[in-house]
Amino acid sequence: DHEGGPRGHGERGHGEHGHGPHGRGGPAALRLLAVLAAAGPQSVNGLADAIGVDQPRASRLVRAAVESGHVRRDVDPADARRSILAITESGRTALHSTLGRRREAVESALAGFTDDERTEFARLLRKFADAWRA
Numbered sequence: 001d002h003e004g005g006p007r008g009h010g011e012r013g014h015g016e017h018g019h020g021p022h023g024r025g026g027p028a029a030l031r032l033l034a035v036l037a038a039a040g041p042q043s044v045n046g047l048a049d050a051i052g053v054d055q056p057r058a059s060r061l062v063r064a065a066v067e068s069g070h071v072r073r074d075v076d077p078a079d080a081r082r083s084i085l086a087i088t089e090s091g092r093t094a095l096h097s098t099l100g101r102r103r104e105a106v107e108s109a110l111a112g113f114t115d116d117e118r119t120e121f122a123r124l125l126r127k128f129a130d131a132w133r134a
Contacts, residue, residue, distance in 0.1 A: 028051050028052075028053050028057070028061055029061050029064065029065065030095070030098060030099075031050075031051040031052075032047055032051055032058075032061050032062070032065060032071070033065070033070060033071075033087055033091050033092075033094065033095040034095060035047060035050045035051060036071065036085065036086060036087035036091070037087050037091075037092060037095055040086070041074065041084040041085060041086040042084060042085055043076070043082060043083075043084055043085070044058050044059055044062055044085065045058075047061075047062065047085065062085055065085075065091065066085075068090075068094075069088060069090045069091075070087065070088055070090050070091030070094055070095075071085050071086065071087060071088060071091055072085070072086055072088050073085060074086055
């Protein structure tokens with residue numbers, strides 16, 4: 001994943017105060033909220049795995065999300081020594097707002113494309129995404 005090692009694409013220089021909800025955490029912060037919204041409460045380690053970052057980076061992202069009110073810490077019902085993290089209503093609002101702005105930006109960028117150009121762009125983007133995964 002592009003969030004990789006020290007000073008990777010998603011580290012401080014680019015994303016720590018970058019593109020995520022309210023400018024904190026970059027794309028990984030957005031993925032953190034998306035995972036919590038879709039999968040429900042998670043541990044820090046579970047979130048790290050799900051969003052493709054190491055545990056220390058996940059801990060920083062969680063701390064920022066808790067401080068901003070987007071995530072709350074709860075006691076894990078299966079093990080009172082651990083905490084689990086859950087998205088708050090504020091987090092859901094920030095997630096939906098950010099995704100909505102991104103969707104509007106994509107729609108605006110594609111507004112000048114013909115139907116054939118959109119079809120070709122989608123084909124090429126799928127091809128690129130498949131190659132990226134490989």
